[in-house]
Amino acid sequence: MPKNQANPAIKTGNPRSLSGLMPFLRPYRGRILIALLFLLLAAMATLAFPLALRGLVDQGMGGGSGGSSSGSNNGERLMAMREHFLALFAVGAALGLFSAARFYSVTWLGERVTADLRNAVYGHVLKQSPEFFETTQTGEVLSRITTDTTVVQTVVGSSFSMGLRSTVMGIGAMGMLIATNPVVMTQVLGILVFVLLPAIFFGRRVRKLSRSAQDRVADTSAIAAEVLNAVPVVQSYTQEAAETRRFALASENAFDTARKRALVRSGLVAFIITATFGALLWGLYQGTQAVLAGNITAGHLGQTIVYVILLVSSVAVLAEVYGDVLRAAGATERLMELLASQSAVAEPQAPLALPTVAGGTGLSLQGVSFNYPSRPTQAALQDFDLDIKPGETIALVGPSGAGKSTVFHLLLRFYDAQTGSIRLNGVPSDQISLTTLRAGVGLVPQDSVIFSTSALENIRYGRPEASDAEVIKAAEAAFADEFIRRLPEGYSTFLGERGVRLSGGQRQRISIARAMLKNPPLLLLDEATSALDAESERMVQAALEAAMQHRTTLVIAHRLATVQRADRIVVMEHGRIVDIGTHAELTARGGLYARLAALQFDLQPAADTIAI
Numbered sequence: 306m307p308k309n310q311a312n313p314a315i316k317t318g319n320p321r322s323l324s325g326l327m328p329f330l331r332p333y334r335g336r337i338l339i340a341l342l343f344l345l346l347a348a349m350a351t352l353a354f355p356l357a358l359r360g361l362v363d364q365g366m367g368g369g370s371g372g373s374s375s376g377s378n379n380g381e382r383l384m385a386m387r388e389h390f391l392a393l394f395a396v397g398a399a400l401g402l403f404s405a406a407r408f409y410s411v412t413w414l415g416e417r418v419t420a421d422l423r424n425a426v427y428g429h430v431l432k433q434s435p436e437f438f439e440t441t442q443t444g445e446v447l448s449r450i451t452t453d454t455t456v457v458q459t460v461v462g463s464s465f466s467m468g469l470r471s472t473v474m475g476i477g478a479m480g481m482l483i484a485t486n487p488v489v490m491t492q493v494l495g496i497l498v499f500v501l502l503p504a505i506f507f508g509r510r511v512r513k514l515s516r517s518a519q520d521r522v523a524d525t526s527a528i529a530a531e532v533l534n535a536v537p538v539v540q541s542y543t544q545e546a547a548e549t550r551r552f553a554l555a556s557e558n559a560f561d562t563a564r565k566r567a568l569v570r571s572g573l574v575a576f577i578i579t580a581t582f583g584a585l586l587w588g589l590y591q592g593t594q595a596v597l598a599g600n601i602t603a604g605h606l607g608q609t610i611v612y613v614i615l616l617v618s619s620v621a622v623l624a625e626v627y628g629d630v631l632r633a634a635g636a637t638e639r640l641m642e643l644l645a646s647q648s649a650v651a652e653p654q655a656p657l658a659l660p661t662v663a664g665g666t667g668l669s670l671q672g673v674s675f676n677y678p679s680r681p682t683q684a685a686l687q688d689f690d691l692d693i694k695p696g697e698t699i700a701l702v703g704p705s706g707a708g709k710s711t712v713f714h715l716l717l718r719f720y721d722a723q724t725g726s727i728r729l730n731g732v733p734s735d736q737i738s739l740t741t742l743r744a745g746v747g748l749v750p751q752d753s754v755i756f757s758t759s760a761l762e763n764i765r766y767g768r769p770e771a772s773d774a775e776v777i778k779a780a781e782a783a784f785a786d787e788f789i790r791r792l793p794e795g796y797s798t799f800l801g802e803r804g805v806r807l808s809g810g811q812r813q814r815i816s817i818a819r820a821m822l823k824n825p826p827l828l829l830l831d832e833a834t835s836a837l838d839a840e841s842e843r844m845v846q847a848a849l850e851a852a853m854q855h856r857t858t859l860v861i862a863h864r865l866a867t868v869q870r871a872d873r874i875v876v877m878e879h880g881r882i883v884d885i886g887t888h889a890e891l892t893a894r895g896g897l898y899a900r901l902a903a904l905q906f907d908l909q910p911a912a913d914t915i916a917i
């Protein structure tokens with residue numbers, strides 16, 4: 306089982322999964338306490354309201370209910386009423402103030418925790434080895450970072466506080482009811498038990514469906530991410546309609562699961578509302594009877610009714626919140642799964658320093674055998690032995706699938722070899738921290754990556770602290786300066802997806818300038834196979850030659866000029882080294898290299914050629 310799979314401790318959509326959020330809440334303990342304080346104050350203001358109301362009804366209005374009161378009596382009552390109204394207003398103002406403060410602090414918390422969570426997941430995903438991305442689709446990760454965190458935000462930033470407020474209010478209202486009217490209370494409590502039991506049953510179903518609804522939404526994101534990255538291919542094969550149908554099918558699945566969840570939840574809501582109404586009416590009925598019998602005053606009844614309303618509405622809100630909590634539990638689980646995934650490439654416990662050697666990095670690969678985790682039976686490299694002196698330029702050649710790129714992957718520690726050792730300047734590569742190891746390597750991939758930013762920043766990606774002058778120097782060395790200056794805004798021109806599109810050769814030169822600015826002692830170059838026009842080709846070649854100076858270079862070579870410049874050419878086939886030598890030596894030997902070279906470099910055709 307790949308190491309990056311879900312931590313088995315975190316399984317199905319259980320509300321307990323929300324505990325995974327604890328580390329994200331902990332830094333904000335002070336804020337949480339403040340929010341709780343405002344929440345309590347607002348709840349207390351709400352609970353004080355019926356008391357003030359009772360005072361108003363019984364003392365302000367109904368005190369001497371007989372009809373013909375004396376003038377002074379009326380005046381006193383008016384005064385008392387005013388006082389009661391003032392008290393009610395004070396309670397209302399306090400409620401408004403505390404509710405606003407609670408709302409702000411809780412929303413702040415929700416947004417903050419979600420932002421932290423999103424950043425943590427993204428940062429964690431970026432550290433995963435390529436193996437992770439072979440098993441997890443980009444769209445799926447995006448969906449988790451956006452949709453799932455939004456669900457969590459709903460809970461932390463609103464549902465949770467609603468739930469807490471309802472709990473406090475419910476308990477408060479219950480306490481007040483017990484104090485003022487124990488008989489009604491006993492009956493209301495009975496009804497509440499009747500509400501809660503089925504709610505738990507329904508809740509379980511909602512939970513399962515919540516998790517699955519999130520999964521189905523992630524499916525649609527995965528499809529969209531894949532297809533949006535390949536729109537030209539989709540259009541050239543006129544597959545727009547088919548792709549739309551595929552997406553619609555996934556959307557339909559998501560809709561169906563969400564609909565089922567809504568149905569179950571609706572049942573829950575219908576049940577709760579009916580039951581709470583029952584409780585409310587029951588309380589009202591009891592109260593009216595008591596007033597008629599002269600056991601309690603009208604104010605007492607009014608107060609009781611408001612408390613009963615508070616109590617049942619709290620329970621109703623809690624049921625609603627419970628649904629949100631279950632949804633968030635599903636989302637948290639999925640996020641925690643991502644956070645729990647461990648990169649198959651481990652950092653060393655006690656990293657060793659990487660000594661610097663003049664002229665470049667010395668490399669030693671001894672007995673290296675490796676197969677990709679998804680292909681346990683097929684060796685991508687076998688008994689690979691190669692010593693490279695600092696400053697040497699080595700060309701790797703061989704048919705497609707020979708394992709050339711795999712050598713790069715292992716040198717960068719994207720994967721770890723199953724057997725053998727890889728040493729840089731004598732230090733095993735798995736004993737060097739990943740940051741140190743990769744800081745010393747410059748990679749120029751076959752397909753140049755251009756980020757959506759200025760030309761300046763694109764080159765600076767290789768060394769963020771470099772000055773503008775250094776960036777320009779690197780661009781000049783990579784023969785990129787001239788064309789960059791001719792762009793609409795020179796070095797400030799926005800490149801990439803939403804900016805100026807560059808030609809293949811220009812992209813390559815930016816990519817080379819980026820690596821040159823980093824100035825690494827080891828350069829890994831994957832020469833582009835795509836044909837460039839002669840002028841572009843000449844420029845790229847010149848840029849590459851400049852880049853190879855004063856460092857160790859490994860180049861996956863596709864050009865005659867490159868192999869001719871190399872100190873040694875390593876010929877690979879089926880993951881093994883089949884020959885090593887210079888261009889002249891290897892051509893003279895007439896083996897695999899001679900045949901490859903004849904095909905690839907357009908040399909004198911050899912007698913028997915092989916397909917590459």
Ligand SMILES: Nc1ncnc2c1ncn2[C@@H]1O[C@H](COP(=O)(O)OP(=O)(O)OP(=O)(O)O)[C@@H](O)[C@H]1O
Pocket residue numbers: 439677678679680684685703704705706707708709710711712
């Ligand atoms: N991520 C991967 N998972 C599984 N197998 C892989 C992976 N990458 C490469 N392989 C396999 O490993 C072998 C070596 O591939 P590699 O990419 O190193 O070859 P290459 O010599 O660079 O080929 P090319 O010149 O076509 O890029 C091939 O059989 C390939 O199918």
